[in-house]
Amino acid sequence: MDINLLIQTVSIFALPVLFAITLHEAAHGYAARYFGDNTAWNLGRVTLNPMNHIDLLGTIAMPLLLYFATNGAMLFGYAKPVPVRFGNLHHPKRDMIWVALAGPMINFVQAVLWFLLLYAMNAIGLTEPFFVSMAQAGVLVNVVMFVFNLFPVPPLDGGRIVVGLLPMRQAMTYSRIEPYGFFVVMFLVMVGAVNRIWMQPLMSLTYGVISWLLSPLDHLLFVSV
Numbered sequence: 001m002d003i004n005l006l007i008q009t010v011s012i013f014a015l016p017v018l019f020a021i022t023l024h025e026a027a028h029g030y031a032a033r034y035f036g037d038n039t040a041w042n043l044g045r046v047t048l049n050p051m052n053h054i055d056l057l058g059t060i061a062m063p064l065l066l067y068f069a070t071n072g073a074m075l076f077g078y079a080k081p082v083p084v085r086f087g088n089l090h091h092p093k094r095d096m097i098w099v100a101l102a103g104p105m106i107n108f109v110q111a112v113l114w115f116l117l118l119y120a121m122n123a124i125g126l127t128e129p130f131f132v133s134m135a136q137a138g139v140l141v142n143v144v145m146f147v148f149n150l151f152p153v154p155p156l157d158g159g160r161i162v163v164g165l166l167p168m169r170q171a172m173t174y175s176r177i178e179p180y181g182f183f184v185v186m187f188l189v190m191v192g193a194v195n196r197i198w199m200q201p202l203m204s205l206t207y208g209v210i211s212w213l214l215s216p217l218d219h220l221l222f223v224s225v
Contacts, residue, residue, distance in 0.1 A: 012137050016141045023110060024106055026047060026106075031098055032099050037099075040082045104146045104158075105146075107143075108143075111139050111210060112213065119217050143207065148199065155182065156185065159174075
């Protein structure tokens, strides 16, 4: 493994990853508080301080280990989840959907903002490779987090959204997956199923939606030229 390449990669991805995980977890906490649960707020987890969300194993050790073990082909990690007591929500089953959705949606918004930064740099003629690569990394990281966290297996956000949408009996049955969900997801990641049936098609769709949302800027830039 080329150490210089690793340092360059870390320096490019560090800021986008910190923003992505911090705002993702804080969004869950803000949404939970809005809908009636102050657990994360009282524990100081509703914050934009990344140190409160970084998990030494999941955010640092695991990604580095996988990066070295797979020669950069695979990268996976996680932050400390924000604690939410769904029973404290005003309408637990319904509000669970919004609390779970808050994290991925803030990643979608960040992907759009990083895309806008790329447009802005292009508009002013800024072609510095480091900043362009960082903005591209910001789009990639947030699209990956948006799509991956919507995978419909609890404890991922998508799994909790499914639990909130199902009728009560089916929801109770499906929620029993949660204690084993992490291992199920990791297995599916390792065998490539998540990437093949979920990540690739939905990431392509997400990039398409973002491009459509920003298409008026393409027209403006074209006209200005």
